[in-house]
Amino acid sequence: MNRFEWAVMSTDIGPLLLAATGRGLVSVVFHADQAVRDEALRRLAGRLSAEPVADATGLLAKPIRMLTEYFDGELREFALPLDWSLSAGFNREVLRELATGVPYGAVVGYGELAARVGQPGAAQAVGVAMGSNPLPVVVPCHRVVESDGKLGGFGGGVETKRRLLALEGVLPQPLF
Structure with a gap:
């Protein structure tokens, strides 16, 4: 086996x-x-x-x-072999674009990410792709936010998303 x-x-x-x-x-x-x-x-x-x-x-x-x-704040880009077997089709395409096209310390909107993969009207489908991400943190779905600047959802919880974005300098560190 x-x-x-x-x-x-x-x-x-x-x-x-x-x-x-x-x-x-x-x-x-x-x-x-x-x-x-x-x-x-x-x-x-x-x-x-x-x-x-x-x-x-x-x-x-x-x-x-x-x-x-x-x-520890010492690494900004993961250089790891990834096994994409748990993702397919549109979801995989979106996740690969996210992994290579949205660097540390940056964010992208759901609609913008949809446009990057040639599906400008597929913002909701991008949200589904983020929810299906088998490799969070390494494939940084925490960097995808709503167009109005709100954080949006996150499989690890919004507080986890907030902490990851704070680590990358996108948001201020929590006071407590």
Whole structure:
């Protein structure tokens, strides 16, 4: 049977579950306490038709190092192999554009991102793509905001989005 490796790392926004295949990082899951972790691993096993194995061969060493550097304010761009097998079609196209076209410290509107992939009327579909992002933080869906400047939704919660944007200097750091 195929296998994928996983690990949980502590961050300033809570524990993150990371999963990788031989092709690259395949999943990042927010708020990975034991219940969330167990459910995420069960779902990943089904979607990947693979058995989860604790980080046995070190596939996650580089992603963990890079995420640590990101949260320490030392890394602005992830240079990691990504396994896009959990995303397809329009969603994958939008996520790839986001990963390569919206740098650290910048934001983009849903409509603008839709226009960048040749679908100027598909702002709502971009929102769906953001909600389906299997690689948040690394593929920075937190950088997508509403056209009126509001933060918009976020799979990890609006407070997590606010903290990530503050880390990147887009928003002021919280007072408390």
